[in-house]
Amino acid sequence: MSKKSTLLIGTRKGLVIYDKAATDKWVFRKVEFLGLPVSISYVDALTGTWWACLDHGHWGNKLHRSFDKGATWEEVAAPKYPEGEEIKEGVPASLRYLWAMASMSNGQSSKLLIGTEPGGLFTSDNNGSTFELNRGLWDHPSRKNHWFGGGRDHPGIHSILIDPHNPDRIYVGISCAGVFETTDGGKTWNPKNKGLTADFLPDPHAEVGQDPHLLVACDSNFEVMWQQNHCGIFRSSDGGENWKNISDETGEANFGFAIAADSNNENVAWVVPAISDEIRVAIDNSLCVCRTEDGGKTWDTFRKGLPQGHSFDITYRHALDQDEETLAFGTTTGNLYLSDDHGESWNCLNNNLPMVYSVDFI
């Protein structure tokens, strides 16, 4: 059973909050920011601050924080690209999307990080009151000519991982560019894409231009990383130095967006597959979850409780989360599913949500 007792669900029409009742049933508490798209939410374990990233259709991207666990919220200024910066030659850089958040502490101070489209990583030393563009990554020589948009118009940072034993060691996942690592706190960055393949590039093994859809790491062994990539599922056991394709070529576990790594067991992960690439619905119109328990050598497919034969659901990259034996995922058609047995069987918590962008146990 989940030890955590709240679910934050970022949707196209607001931030939906579920709580686990004393009966262990999950119950709808409320919705915040009704009518407004919430690209992601994030709870900073270091400060206790709740964050919500909004993508107003009309008024731009907004950043809100709460110091009282979602009871009240305040808006803070979203990160700004410095004047004169360019996405590529002749295309001015401006904030398009807030897509990832993380935080770290070196013992004396904490830092908040936000990944954005068009490819800028921003940091804050004052809990989000102001942000600064990370120059090391933004000025990486590969950015202007080898990073590009995928599903979104421009490159975007959707994943940020911080080594729990070394806050100067940070990874980002960028669509489309790949995985980059810094070991000096963000001053310099290096691509970590060896072993990935991008079948949409002239050189599928290009060092930069890969398309990780989501990058995750095992909590108990940070060197074990997984990614659901545009071109399959990959795992690294050496901190991204080498990636191995662990897709199930004859099964379902290939294309998708979301991936969850078990917190305790470095060999266990889950994905929610979809049909690549032009269609993007559940495979055979049947929703399933795949789990590996042997580091990707084999995959099991689970369907119990999920719609079969009439489903169009796909699951976006941030919309799958795990806590102990409990997993939850939300879909593009507004369904929210929960499993208390490691993903083997599922219950639907809600059929009537807006499109789901993110799901987080807190």
Added chain:
Amino acid sequence: MPTVQFTSNLKRFYPDLKETSVKAGTIAQLVDEVNKFFPGIKNYIVDDQNTLRDHVNIFINENMILDRIGLGDNIAAQDRIFIMQALSGG
């Protein structure tokens, strides 16, 4: 001084928003002045590069502004400025 009116949709975020007169010779100056009355509202009207957001329109009397990038359209003391949102959504 020119006066500025706002789409009622902005009142969700700025409940005290009301028609306001500000000292300004261009739309860019007007947006900066309005931001002094309603701190942060500039970020709703323009993006982080001070360019008018795609789904926001500004009218000078009955004419849409011409310079959506620099907001350099001139305004006079008797002008009425309207900050509107495009009719889109879903």
